[in-house]
Amino acid sequence: MTHEQLEYYANKFLMDKFNMPLGIPIRISKRMTSKLGAFRIKYIKGNRQKIDMEIIISYNFIVHNTEQFILDVLYHECVHYALFTKGQPYKDSDPEFKETLKRLGISQTRTHQFKGRRHLYECKKCRYQFSRNMKGYEKRYVCRKCRGRFSYLGEVK
Structure with a gap:
């Protein structure tokens, strides 16, 4: 798409359901790996006056x-915006947000399973294996079982 x-x-969705046009940009992010979508509001520090919004x-x-x-x-993100x-x-x-989603037949947050690139990691010490949506996990985190470091094993389907 x-x-x-x-x-x-x-x-089209916003005009049909809320009688308002899309007044903010939509951005496709290659860096977003832990979320499927987001409605973002950027504020000026200190005075909470909004300066930027996007989906x-x-x-x-x-x-x-x-x-x-x-x-x-x-559509879920459009409801946030509207x-x-x-x-x-x-x-x-x-x-009120949940009721609006239900009335419009739109799924709530964390309804859809992530499908896409997944990266496999293994603890060097205890050999615990797991996969994550993000690459670079081994650089920032340690194993919760043994406090060992992780190694990156590659991409899994």
């Missing part, structure tokens, strides 16, 4: 998933 298609579907969708998620799942995540713009509760934990 292309950037233009994402903007088209988001604009971000993971490139890996777009490449490895069907259009149905991609649109569900996109409710924030209208001054209503817009966070995942807010009951």
Whole structure:
């Protein structure tokens, strides 16, 4: 799915369901690996005056998933944007947000399983193996079982 298609579907969804146009950019991020999508608000430090908003969708998620799942995540982020713009509760934990998702037939956060690149790691000390969505895990973390360092074993499907 292309950037233009994402903007088209988001604009159509917002006009149909909230009677408002898409007034923020949509960005496809190759760096986003732990989330499928996000509605981001950037504030000036100190005075909480918003200066920038955007919807971000993971490139890996777009490449490895069907259009149905991609649109569900996109619409979820659009609901965050619409409710924030209208001054209503817009966070995942807010009951009003959950009710809006349910009314529109959109999935809640962490409903979809990540499909895409996964990286395999092993503890050098106790040989514990696991996979993560992110590369570079071995540089930042230690094993919780034995406090050993990890080694990167490669990409898994």
